[in-house]
Amino acid sequence: MGKIAVLGAGNVGLAIAGHMSLSGHDVRLYDRFGDPLVDVEKSGGIELTGEVEGKGTPRLLTSDIAEAVDGADTIVIVAPAFAHEYIGQQLAAVAHPEQMILFQPGALGSGVRLLHQFAEQSRSPSYVAETPTSLYTCRKSGETTVYIGAIKHSVEIASVPASFTDRCVEHLNTYFGGRYVPGPDALTVGLSNHNPIYHLPPSVLNIKxxxxxxxxxxxxxxxxxxxxxxxxxxAERMAISHALGVESKTFWQTLETAYGVTEGTTQERIIQAYGRQAFPEPDSLTHRYFTEDVPFGMVPWLALADEVGVDAPINRSLTVLASALCDRDFMAEGRNIDALGLRGSGREGIRRAFIEGAVALA
Structure with a gap:
């Protein structure tokens, strides 16, 4: 059995930590602030319902990231995208080259940014990989109870650089079976994150x-x-993808591979794919559909679009509307071209950073 560190104790973090514990792995669960860990300790573990049933108990609960990753062969980051910068900075100081770090899910550029953080600290990087979406579709139904609506049939994964992807997939089979499948590269996979596509329009356009x-x-x-x-x-997202010379998955392809949905209009396919979970719309403007999907989903798309000269007026309009509704400047605070370290890189520079793992420090 493996030794896995799960960084983040939200919906997906608890689901993975509970599931991996039930599967017999040595699980270390980390949370920066520790409050969820107190609840897990008091309840004696994590209760899972839905597609996985049972109570899993991580071996270690800790707010010390060095303690969490010490001796682990696999490190899974399941914190929100806005926490990736902090976690990456901490990991770059303590992780080792033989360890594998998985952003599950990532946001476009998570792996690229982490390689920069290793380089900034003059340390050799770990194996770094990311997915476009979470393998687990789940929600907390109590402080330490998680309902798993679905474990997706397959989710693409890519490493930075792309040459390590097959090794990462093989490594993760120990934990997740064959559900992670190799994607072409982190640029293709990162552009295949369809959360903003599905989450933003119904949230923004039904704001009341x-x-x-x-x-x-x-x-x-x-x-x-x-x-x-x-x-x-x-259509705009695919235009960005094509301009960068990659073929990211279409939304319909994602609904097919993740949920087995193959027929109907866009509306009908969404209902088929997501209807059985029936997860609710956001209940506030601080919900992750705004605070994560806009600055770490839409903004990096627009950053790359601007760099390669692709117009994306609908995506930009929804980003501007969400910023106005939330009274925040998501374009300035999100993962923009400067945060990616790719200003002036052009198409080939972007491809080198994502596909070859090239790091250019100022």
Whole structure:
């Protein structure tokens, strides 16, 4: 059995820590602030319902990241994207080259940024890989209880550099079976994150229900016209992908590989894919659909689009609207071109950073 450090004790972190414990692995669960760990300790473990049933007990609960990763062969980062910068800085000081670090999920550029952080500290990097979406579709139903609506059939993964991807997939089979499958590279995989495509239009365009905390199932808010907006966003995302010389997965391909949905209109496919979970829409403007999907989903798309001269007016408009609604400047605070360290890199410089793992420090 393996030794795995799970960094983050939210929905997915608890799901993975519980599932891996039930599977017999040596699990270390880290949380920066520690409050969720107190609850896990008091309850004697993590109760899982849904696709996985049982109570898993991590061997170690800690707010010390060095303690969490010491001796682990695998490090899984499941914290929100806005926490990646802090966690990456801490990891770059303590992780070793023989360890594997997985962003599950990543946000476009998570692996690129982590390689920069290793270089800034003059340390040799670990194996670094990322996925476009979480393998687990889940929600907390109590402080230490997680409902797992689905473990996706397959999710692509790519390392930075791309030459290590097959090794990472083989390594992760110990924990997750064959559900992680090799993607072409981190640029293709990162651009295949469809969370903003699905999450933003129904949230922004039904903002009254968000402010009312109505908590309708998100899929039920996707009307035919909102589905049309989703299609236009998707077309712009694919144009960015093509301009960068990669073929990222379409939204429909993701619905097929993750949920087995193959027929119907965009609205119908969304209902088929997400209807059985019926997870609610955001209940506030601080929900991750705004604070994560915009600055770490939409903003990096737009950053790369600007760098290669692709117009993306629908994606930009939703980013501007979300910024106004949240009273924040997501373009300035998110993973923009400067945060990626790629200003002036152009198409080939972007490809080198994501595919070859090239690091250019100022």
């Amino acid at each position: 229900t968000v402010e009312d905390q109505a908590q309708h199932p998100l899929h039920s808010l996707v009307t035919p016209r909102i589905a049309a907006v989703i299609d236009k966003m998707e």
